[in-house]
Amino acid sequence: MGKVVGEIRKLESLNRIVLPSEVRKVKDLKPLEYAEIYIRENKDIVIEKYDAKKSKSAGLVRRLDALGRIVIPKPTVRELGLKEGDQMTFISGENGEIILKKYYKTCVFCGGDKNLYDFSDKLICEDCLRKIAKMATK
Numbered sequence: 001m002g003k004v005v006g007e008i009r010k011l012e013s014l015n016r017i018v019l020p021s022e023v024r025k026v027k028d029l030k031p032l033e034y035a036e037i038y039i040r041e042n043k044d045i046v047i048e049k050y051d052a053k054k055s056k057s058a059g060l061v062r063r064l065d066a067l068g069r070i071v072i073p074k075p076t077v078r079e080l081g082l083k084e085g086d087q088m089t090f091i092s093g094e095n096g097e098i099i100l101k102k103y104y105k106t107c108v109f110c111g112g113d114k115n116l117y118d119f120s121d122k123l124i125c126e127d128c129l130r131k132i133a134k135m136a137t138k
């Protein structure tokens with residue numbers, strides 16, 4: 001779960017994304033500083049301020065540019081099947097980490113965009129919800 005931090009941002013060309021100022025504030029990340037990016041087993045992208053002493057060296061280190069943008073490493077983009085124009089949301093995790101996730105504004109099951117409900121951070125449409133409820137009561 002977790003709380004959404006800052007605005008939804010689009011993945012720009014060359015896998016660049018603007019880190020919302022709220023995110024930079026939470027992580028004390030200033031332009032031209034380094035951040036570490038890694039993927040969890042559940043496909044969450046985690047962004048941490050890079051600290052050579054504390055680093056678990058699990059991730060790839062990337063430098064923010066002067067505008068506070070960061071490049072999401074190519075292997076990460078490929079593994080998650082992200083593409084230019086994808087909308088991404090920033091979520092603050094249980095331990096204060098920043099999680100970057102693809103933002104789905106359609107039903108995760110059928111891709112529909114009508115009568116959506118928010119469930120466990122994802123959207124589900126009423127049709128799919130009914131179908132699942134029916135399966136569960138059989």
Ligand SMILES: [Zn+2]
Pocket residue numbers: 107108109110111112124125126127128129
């Ligand atoms: Zn659906």
